[in-house]
Amino acid sequence: MKIAILGAGNMGLSFSKSFLKYELIKPENLHLIIRNDSKFSKISEEFPKSKISTFDEVTDLDADLIIIAVKPQDFQHVAENFKFQLKENQMVLSIMAGIKIEKIQTLLHHPLVVRAMPNSPTLLGMGITGYTAAEGISFSQLINIERLLNSTGRSVYLENEELLDGVTALSGSGPAYFYYIVDAMIKAGVEMGIEENLSKLFVKQTMLGAYHLMNNSEKSLEELIKDVASKGGTTEAALKTFDENSCKEILKKGILNAEQRAKELNG
């Protein structure tokens, strides 16, 4: 299989590394397409055997799968400035937030589009991707794509494309919410006089341990909270402040706002 990555940024390169790591493609069969020359030498050092071209240089694209990993805001420009024609049997996999399959099909004049929403832990093979496909894509074509996605972590097929905006808001953006909470905890530690490095260690190990406990427990989240929060104790004092300030509601509101933004990105 030959794969072209249109937009070799964070996600495009994470995907590329996973495909090579799990030997799903040969490095010679990977074609990285970049906006301009500025990152050429850095990328060619990382991918010495792969083909690297700038967008304007590509006049013919010899790939079975083209992964579109540019920002949604750049997509229209990209689609209108293709110097190559997509061939009938080429598959397109978009990981752009918000942009619907129908819009991609229309702008690319091409029916074979799969839309996916990964997240940044794909870099470690620990991501999760929700994906859906245009009508007319065969089961075996879909399985091939799923095999690639699974090299970046887990993947879940969704029948209903509308849900992908929710997935974007939940797991696509999710790592940033997690870092945001971790950051607030580390800063609280520093304010209480704990050295920053130590505060980081306490918080990161707490998140790791709590994740595993949650994952290995039969108990509900409420019960797990109860296990930590002793009556009249410290945790209860913290949770009271969170509830008084509607923390959970605010987090939920933010996530719904992310979903709304995904819908707006389709234009």
Ligand SMILES: NC(=O)C1=CN([C@@H]2O[C@H](COP(=O)(O)OP(=O)(O)OC[C@H]3O[C@@H](n4cnc5c(N)ncnc54)[C@H](O)[C@@H]3O)[C@@H](O)[C@H]2O)C=CC1
């Ligand atoms: N960063 C994340 O955690 C996630 C991002 N996404 C989606 O992945 C896509 C890429 O996001 P990132 O990798 O974070 O952005 P990025 O900015 O790191 O990568 C985008 C790349 O596209 C390149 N580009 C722009 N125009 C181009 C052109 N005409 N030809 C070739 N390359 C061009 C840019 O130079 C840049 O390197 C976005 O559509 C985003 O919605 C999806 C899930 C998670």
Ligand SMILES: O=C(O)[C@@H]1CCC=N1
């Ligand atoms: O923030 C964004 O728009 C992209 C989509 C999900 C994560 N990053």
